[in-house]
Amino acid sequence: MFKYFEPNKIFSITSRAPKYVLLLFVIILSIGLTEALIFSPEDYKQGHSVRIMYVHVPAAWTSLGIFSAITFLSIIGYIFKIRNLFLISKSLAPSGLVFNIIALVTGSIWGKPTWGTWWAWDARITSMLILVLFYIMYLVAWRIYENNEKAFKITTIITILGIINVPIIKYSVDWWNTLHQPSSINILSGSSIHVSMLFPLLTMTAAFALFSLLIFLMKYNTELIKIKNKGLDRL
Amino acid sequence: MINEILLMDGYGLYVWTAFVFTLLSFVSLYLVIKIQYIKETNKFVSKFGTLNSERSAFAKSQKINREILYNISKI
Numbered sequence: 350m351f352k353y354f355e356p357n358k359i360f361s362i363t364s365r366a367p368k369y370v371l372l373l374f375v376i377i378l379s380i381g382l383t384e385a386l387i388f389s390p391e392d393y394k395q396g397h398s399v400r401i402m403y404v405h406v407p408a409a410w411t412s413l414g415i416f417s418a419i420t421f422l423s424i425i426g427y428i429f430k431i432r433n434l435f436l437i438s439k440s441l442a443p444s445g446l447v448f449n450i451i452a453l454v455t456g457s458i459w460g461k462p463t464w465g466t467w468w469a470w471d472a473r474i475t476s477m478l479i480l481v482l483f484y485i486m487y488l489v490a491w492r493i494y495e496n497n498e499k500a501f502k503i504t505t506i507i508t509i510l511g512i513i514n515v516p517i518i519k520y521s522v523d524w525w526n527t528l529h530q531p532s533s534i535n536i537l538s539g540s541s542i543h544v545s546m547l548f549p550l551l552t553m554t555a556a557f558a559l560f561s562l563l564i565f566l567m568k569y570n571t572e573l574i575k576i577k578n579k580g581l582d583r584l
Numbered sequence: 585m586i587n588e589i590l591l592m593d594g595y596g597l598y599v600w601t602a603f604v605f606t607l608l609s610f611v612s613l614y615l616v617i618k619i620q621y622i623k624e625t626n627k628f629v630s631k632f633g634t635l636n637s638e639r640s641a642f643a644k645s646q647k648i649n650r651e652i653l654y655n656i657s658k659i
Binding site: 361444567570582 | 589595596598601603606610614616617618621631632648649652655
């Protein structure tokens with residue numbers, strides 16, 4: 350199955366896809382921003398500050414999703430020795446890091462009007478900060494070791510250690526008394542959020558996912574060309 | 585109406601700062617990755633230009649190299 354995902358075979362798709370993904374992203378983001386900033390109602394407790402949720406929550410979801418995907422791909426890549434999966438993981442990381450930083454910064458901005466402070470060493474916030482450090486370690490490891498066996502091993506170890514933090518982030522609001530509110534959306538037990546707020550939230554999440562796809566495709570193409578440049582040197 | 589959207593009952597500064605920070609992060613990341621992409625493709629073209637006809641023909645026999653050159657012509 351993996352042979353269908355070889356870089357040589359899929360480059361014709363990955364090199365053409367970014368412009369279509371960018372167009373779709375701009376359309377979805379425009380709808381999401383209009384809904385989030387104009388049409389969605391204010392919260393009865395938090396007032397208009399609740400609108401920060403439309404960038405904070407999708408950013409947090411996407412960064413967690415990307416780190417989980419990176420870990421899964423790295424483990425599979427390491428077990429079955431598939432270099433392309435490492436290339437995919439490496440290309441996913443920059444957008445994951447940026448989304449993680451967005452989640453922390455927008456959370457901090459949201460914290461000031463609702464909690465009265467920019468920062469608290471709360472379980473959820475601290476565990477998200479730790480995830481940023483894992484993203485940085487992961488990217489620095491690639492920078493130090495380049496594309497060789499040592500890089501595959503070290504980055505896989507970093508992701509395995511980092512993934513332990515992901516369920517801690519998810520359940521921190523249930524396990525400890527935190528300033529951070531518990532999750533309003535649960536796939537299994539339904540959500541406590543009204544559809545007028547759910548629609549912009551899901552639209553913004555779709556826009557963020559498209560943006561990470563766009564960045565992934567551009568980064569993946571760049572990495573492939575980098576490899577081909579080395580190939581030309583050897584000719 | 586415009587004032588209401590901008591001020592948001594005193595929360596405008598927080599809300600707009602969060603959204604502007606997010607969009608600026610998007611634009612910055614996009615530009616950084618785009619610059620890296622252009623730099624690598626330019627490097628590829630200059631290296632390709634230094635190859636003699638035999639090596640150039642061999643390199644062109646690989647589909648991915650042809651694709652890269654095709655995409656560069658469209659940048």
